[in-house]
Amino acid sequence: MSKGVTSQKDNYATWYTDVIIKSGLADYGPVKGTMVIRPYGYELWENIKLALDKMLKDSGHVNAYFPLFIPKSFFASEAKHVEGFAKECAVVTHHRLRTTDDGQSVEVDPESKLEEEVIVRPTSETIIWSMYKKWIQSYRDLPLLINQWANVVRWEMRTRLFLRTTEFLWQEGHTAHETDEEAEKETLKILEIYRNLAEDYLAMPVLTGVKSDSEKFAGAEKTYSIEAMMGDKKALQAGTSHNLGQNFAKAFGVTFQSRENKEDFVYATSWGVSTRLVGGVVMVHGDDKGLVLPPKIAPIQVIVIPIAKNDEDKIIIMNQINDIITQCAEKGIRIKVDDSNNSPGFKFNEWELKGVPIRLEIGLRDVSNKEVVLARRDIVDKQSVKLNQAVKTITNLLDEIQKNILHKAADFRDKNTVCVESYKEFKNVISNNGGFVRCGWDGTVETEIAIKNETKATIRCIPFNSNPKDLKCIFSGEDAMYEVIFAKAY
RNA sequence: CGGGGCGUGGCGCAGUCCGGUAGCGCACUUGGCUGGGGGUCAAGUGGUCGCUGGUUCAAAUCCAGUCGCCCCGACCA
Numbered sequence A: 001m002s003k004g005v006t007s008q009k010d011n012y013a014t015w016y017t018d019v020i021i022k023s024g025l026a027d028y029g030p031v032k033g034t035m036v037i038r039p040y041g042y043e044l045w046e047n048i049k050l051a052l053d054k055m056l057k058d059s060g061h062v063n064a065y066f067p068l069f070i071p072k073s074f075f076a077s078e079a080k081h082v083e084g085f086a087k088e089c090a091v092v093t094h095h096r097l098r099t100t101d102d103g104q105s106v107e108v109d110p111e112s113k114l115e116e117e118v119i120v121r122p123t124s125e126t127i128i129w130s131m132y133k134k135w136i137q138s139y140r141d142l143p144l145l146i147n148q149w150a151n152v153v154r155w156e157m158r159t160r161l162f163l164r165t166t167e168f169l170w171q172e173g174h175t176a177h178e179t180d181e182e183a184e185k186e187t188l189k190i191l192e193i194y195r196n197l198a199e200d201y202l203a204m205p206v207l208t209g210v211k212s213d214s215e216k217f218a219g220a221e222k223t224y225s226i227e228a229m230m231g232d233k234k235a236l237q238a239g240t241s242h243n244l245g246q247n248f249a250k251a252f253g254v255t256f257q258s259r260e261n262k263e264d265f266v267y268a269t270s271w272g273v274s275t276r277l278v279g280g281v282v283m284v285h286g287d288d289k290g291l292v293l294p295p296k297i298a299p300i301q302v303i304v305i306p307i308a309k310n311d312e313d314k315i316i317i318m319n320q321i322n323d324i325i326t327q328c329a330e331k332g333i334r335i336k337v338d339d340s341n342n343s344p345g346f347k348f349n350e351w352e353l354k355g356v357p358i359r360l361e362i363g364l365r366d367v368s369n370k371e372v373v374l375a376r377r378d379i380v381d382k383q384s385v386k387l388n389q390a391v392k393t394i395t396n397l398l399d400e401i402q403k404n405i406l407h408k409a410a411d412f413r414d415k416n417t418v419c420v421e422s423y424k425e426f427k428n429v430i431s432n433n434g435g436f437v438r439c440g441w442d443g444t445v446e447t448e449i450a451i452k453n454e455t456k457a458t459i460r461c462i463p464f465n466s467n468p469k470d471l472k473c474i475f476s477g478e479d480a481m482y483e484v485i486f487a488k489a490y
Numbered sequence B: 001c002g003g004g005g006c007g008u009g010g011c012g013c014a015g016u017c018c019g020g021u022a023g024c025g026c027a028c029u030u031g032g033c034u035g036g037g038g039g040u041c042a043a044g045u046g047g048u049c050g051c052u053g054g055u056u057c058a059a060a061u062c063c064a065g066u067c068g069c070c071c072c073g074a075c076c077a
Helices: A012-022 A039-058 A072-076 A079-088 A125-135 A180-201 A247-252 A276-285 A311-330 A344-353 A364-369 A387-415 A423-433 A445-455
Strands: A026-028 A035-037 A069-071 A091-094 A097-099 A106-108 A113-120 A144-153 A167-177 A206-210 A222-229 A235-245 A255-257 A263-265 A267-274 A302-307 A335-337 A358-363 A371-376 A381-386 A417-419 A436-441 A458-463 A482-487
Touching (some): A039 A144, A039 A276, A072 A125, A125 A144, A125 A247, A167 A180, A180 A222, A222 A387, A247 A267, A267 A276, A276 A387, A302 A311, A311 A335, A311 A358, A364 A371, A371 A387, A387 A417
Parallel strands (some): A302 A335, A417 A436
Antiparallel strands (some): A097 A106, A144 A167, A167 A267, A358 A371, A458 A482
16 A cells, blocks of 8 residues: 555545545645646646547547636526526626725725626536527538537535536537437447547446436436446446437527528537546556556656666666667657656655556666566566567557556456346345446336435446346336446446 | 534644643755665754634633634535
8 A cells, every 4th residue: 555545445535535636636726626637637637638639530520619708698598408507607796806995805896796797617508509509500501510628617515636626627519410310420429439538548448328317418308428437336427428409509599591491400419528537547447556547648658767876877777778768759658767866665656656557677787687677557567578678568568558457447347237136136236335236227217216315326327238128127116118227426 | 505524834643621932753955875665864944823802921722703624415527
């Protein structure tokens, strides 16, 4: 266990916070619920962002930026959508401060009260659709495929680093289409991109499926999500893709002239993933030593630790290793030397805490053997390799680690996913082992709520590969309408 | 908003019950010896004890108020 990090077994929530703070991913901001994403955490986010941005652009989407502030009046436009966010909106009411009479502090200048209050976006559907109304007239203007990288604010009661902060970073895509089919296709295409991002880059296996009505996005016809299992067996909704139907078009009066020369409301989608993904990476792969970062997104993939008794040794060692560092850098491997004055043992622990996939140790012993030592973070393993094999081995190892942690996470999830046939069994699994429970559901909200109230478990999704045939509802005993995944969730 | 905990050098804490010189560990600075799993010795730097008011000769400590944070719940990505 790493010094100062609570073990997962003792308290998972505290472990999570400890790891994030001590590894330097993030820190608490001065305003309750806010978070400073520190350089190490931000680079991790940037790497995720870079991968996703490319996939979105490759599939025909373009980036744009819409304002942070939304007129309050926009929120009256779409009742259902507003209902979902009204309780957690930050509202700007004034635009000026003044010095207090005693000259000691500042206060809001009542003279500066705004005519119309302004909402800090909790999501951008309303402002984007107000603009789409201006931009869309004909089917020739469609599809409109815009993505935005932005910050949003949701004034949550309880927050947790990365998983739920008052302000967070995300991307939100907002698309407009001619037909329902096209919108549905887009919604699913994005879900598939999210699945790729999670599995291929974050090494985070996910279930894909559709949300139950009560869990779907405010104002959506259908919400699809990717759901991952964390190290404590709870579920994390890691990304959502919504088919909004014509709801927003109707709310904002966005019509277009169709190919048949008829006026119709456009069909919409919206979708997003956020810095929450970073929290997911921490919880899916992390252990008591700290982070375990997937090589593809790790800010540092190889950390070099020279073990030298004095400055002369250090020079000899660096001469030996410089070539490898250059070759790695040329191949795009993110490699860094820790030549600080800390002891080797300290560095080992430090970089394990930070989750660097490969550690390269080199001392005089290795220099004379023309070797380096490679240690991997995902398993306990150290090997000596010849200098001329080092770059190749590192390349292979990075690949292997990426695969291994994905498999490990998938195994863990599968081991903790069970099918149950009685409610007694259901409750037993949820309260004792935890994890995902696969079972029949009669499709009623009443059942969903009753189960949630009694067990805290919610329907994570109706998986694409599910089949309700011959299943009974776990709660009511009626014929099942869906086969679903239940779990306690973040 | 309910329950719990906590505010004392950068971080973690002791001291508060029973008022009397503000302390410990880590970190930090300088130098020496070290270096293959969180090294070591020496010398240093750093604090209006969350804030406001009260009691007192005297308040980190007692009293009243207030602000803030963390954890657990309800709500949520």
